Amino acid sequence: MTDSILHMRGITKTFPGVRALQEVNLSVRRGEIHAICGENGAGKSTLMKVLSGVYPHGSYEGEIEFDGELCRFGGIKDSEDAGIVIIHQELALCPQLSIAENIFLGNEQAERGLIDWNRTNHQAALLLRRVGLAESPVTQIADIGVGKQQLVEIAKALSKKVKLLILDEPTAALNDQDSAHLLDLLRGLRDEGITCVIISHKLNEIIDISDSITILRDGRTIETLEMAGGQVTEDRIISGMVGRDLDNRFPPHEPRIGEEVLRIEDWTVHSPSQPERRVVSGANLTLRRGEIVGLAGLMGAGRTELAMSVFGRTYGVGISGRIYKDGRQVEIRNVQDAIRLGIAYATEDRKRYGLNLIEDIKRNISAVGLGTRLSRRGWVNENEEYRVAEGFRRSMNIKAPGVQSIVGKLSGGNQQKVVLSKWIYADPDVLILDEPTRGIDVGAKYEIYTIINQLADEGKAVLVISSELPELLGLCDRIYTLSQGRVTGELPRGEATQERLMYHMTSGQE
Missing domain, CATH: 3.40.50.300 (P-loop containing nucleotide triphosphate hydrolases)
Structure with missing residues (x-):
């Protein structure tokens, strides 16, 4: 585990009004589990989207060298063809399709334009066994829990001859038992020579499973810590993430x-x-x-x-x-x-039930008050709506250029502040x-x-x-x-x- 499989050099990514990444460098050794830590908005997910081709070459500055070759990915298919597969925090599975259909979606086991279902289900069964899932390949995704769906995503990645597996908050929605099983699976993949990059806020899990940790802060690389020797503590990681000791x-x-x-x-x-x-x-x-x-x-x-x-x-x-x-x-x-x-209730699933992700901060915050406090005779007082939203943006320290920013593009912590603002406004x-x-x-x-x-x-x-x-x-x-x-x-x-x-x-x- 001495040579590097990945080098990202000088990665800079800018969105309108926001520089998400600035001169970020990342090196990952072959066959290791490498964690990326940082506060919400530090640039972790953005960096991985650059690596996986979600943000194509030309939309960022810097260079990516993977497995000894300089890469210019034009999309996700290009990165997957090279052996890089990303599993996002929001799982990309079709609930009405079977496990086997999801595993080979876009990579169908077909001959002369016809899908070979026997081969599809057989190959899926082998992959499910490899990730420790006892479900039948014909089971619908809608009939299994989130923990098992994560394993299906990993089986899907393994079907693509993955060399580098990226997992964004893989245990965020899992219970302790499912989390432990997933981490054991990642250790097994490491033993098979598959390199893993994991993003997680669960620092105890990061310390338990990682070989090295790269810390990002405000879109910049702060440091890379080696985990051998067991000297790295949660407090040490937090200090790097926030730029100071968090005593309490x-x-x-x-x-x-x-x-x-x-x-x-x-x-x-x-x-x-x-x-x-x-x-x-x-x-x-x-x-x-x-x-x-x-x-x-x-x-x-x-x-x-x-x-x-x-x-x-x-x-x-x-x-x-x-x-x-x-x-x-x-x-x-x-x-x-x-x-x-x-009585107000802020749901556990902010993205599905708590927010309108395609609307801006202003409209999300004012949602509860539109029919009462912000409208008269059916007309919304837009000046008051803006004033209210801007007040919450400042008082809640919502990191965004303005209240017209689309909520779906905010980090998780800032999205949560928008949810709280909405319900606090309901008084x-x-x-x-x-x-x-x-x-x-x-x-x-x-x-x-x-x-x-x-x-x-x-x-x-x-x-x-x-x-x-x-x-x-x-x-x-x-x-x-x-x-x-x-x-x-x-x-x-x-x-x-x-x-x-x-x-x-x-x-x-x-």
Whole structure:
């Protein structure tokens, strides 16, 4: 593992009003796992899109040398022909097609214009076995989970005779078990001589799996760290990413907790696809003004389902139970009722449900207020809309040239700030945040935590759903645990530990 398979020299990429990359250099050794770390907006994904031909030669400055040859990729097909395959954070699979059809989409096993389905399914089965997936090749993508879909993407890459595999946030949406399986698979590919480049904000995984790490900051190469010897720590990586030591991952906060603002009693929700199955069963919880409350649970525990069912019954059937707002029982039949009563919900899937990615920042932030606060007799006050959006852009530190910037082109952390801005503008009493820091870096997380603390200081009740127990422990005043749809524990900050939370999350009760 001494020679290099990839050299990127002096890569500079500019978008209108933004220089995303400036004189970036990257060298990757043959047969290693090389991680790229940096804050949101540091240029990680942009650099990989340059490498994979998403941004073709001529749209950037600098040169790429791969496997000993100078490359000028005109598109993704050119880079794949050379042996470079990228798996994006948003998986590019067709849900209605089978696993085998997805693996060979664009690379069909055909002869004389006709697809050989026996050969297609046989080759797919061999690739699935190689990545450790026991599914039948004829299974539809829509019928398997996200973790298995990641493995299908890797099988698809292996079908293209990959030499360099690029993975952008491969474990961001996976549970711990699926993440561990994926990392083991990458180790196996490394042993086979396949080089991997991985982008991830999960620094513990990066330290566990990487042979070397390149850190980007503000579109520039900062340094490359060698992992041999085990001397590189998370704090060391964070220092390179943010340009300073981050002594505390969570901003200091002194809670000022007031009276009860929301109470949920005996809340039961049934699955819309299996009405006989309870997804949430007899849940009880309370939120008070100025309080940050956590909701912890393993994958499938019912956390998101509980939140969505409370927020205007956007999930579930056969919903029963009672909701009290400011001590008075209320009926929430739809999203409009929830918003009118001062309840907001920021979804865990910001790109699918939280934002309009083809619209600008201004229109996304104003979306909740268009029918009420920003319009009169059906006409939108565009000056006020601009003023509101610009105010949030500045106060939330949304990194964009202006509020006309398209949201789909922002980094994950800045997109999350737009989601929060939209719901803060609705001026809710209760704000439910579902995985508010998923897929964003430690610096952006700190900013999000600061915003959450400010909301609590303004007297709002904040419910935070998170898969990261350290996040809940560092942020919340009180934490509920959920297991198999039931609330199994309620711990104040002073009594909560990862061990006690996990005990309750696995159905234990004290």
